[in-house]
Amino acid sequence: MTNKRGFTLVELMVVVLIVGILAAVAVPLLMGRINDAKWTEGKTAAGTIKTAIEVYYAGEGGAGVAGDQTVLTPALLGLTADGLSGTYFAIGDYSWTTAYDAAATPALTYDITVNKPASGAISSPTSWSLDETGTWTKVD
Numbered sequence: 001m002t003n004k005r006g007f008t009l010v011e012l013m014v015v016v017l018i019v020g021i022l023a024a025v026a027v028p029l030l031m032g033r034i035n036d037a038k039w040t041e042g043k044t045a046a047g048t049i050k051t052a053i054e055v056y057y058a059g060e061g062g063a064g065v066a067g068d069q070t071v072l073t074p075a076l077l078g079l080t081a082d083g084l085s086g087t088y089f090a091i092g093d094y095s096w097t098t099a100y101d102a103a104a105t106p107a108l109t110y111d112i113t114v115n116k117p118a119s120g121a122i123s124s125p126t127s128w129s130l131d132e133t134g135t136w137t138k139v140d
Contacts, residue, residue, distance in 0.1 A: 038122045042089040042114040046130050049084070049112050052077040053098055057108050068097045093117050106132055113139075 056077050065072055074084070074091060084091040098110040112130045116122050127139040 035123050038088050039114075039128065041086045042093065043128060043130070043136070045084050045086065045089060046094060046112045046114050046128070049077070049079065049094060049096060050110070050130060052079055053096065053110050053112075054108070057098075057100060066098050066100050069095050072096070072098055088117055088119070088121050089114070090117070108132060 096112040129137045
């Protein structure tokens with residue numbers, strides 16, 4: 001009898017089954033990481049807005065114009081649509097409100113919201129919010 005080398009059909013089926021199980025577990029985990037990476041783009045731009053707000057108020061001696069995005073416009077903050085637009089987010093996906101009270105601590109308060117783009121390229125949450133303490137809050 002000759003000595004034949006190779007794998008049996010059962011051995012090959014077991015390997016295919018194991019690979020299938022690993023793929024079924026790994027794909028959802030990776031998809032969540034992809035979504036988190038997409039949100040990172042929006043959060044990074046929100047950090048840019050945060051810096052622009054702080055610089056604006058520092059330049060105005062703290063008295064600056066308080067208000068929402070219609071009062072404290074991107075142009076007033078030195079922001080451009082190109083500077084806030086990325087692969088997934090555009091300037092319209094951000095909104096903010098600010099308030100300044102010299103007697104309060106902290107004197108400058110703000111809330112920057114990053115909304116999920118209408119394109120549907122990103123899944124939940126609906127938005128993230130950043131405040132003056134640097135705290136991110138997920139809004140579902």
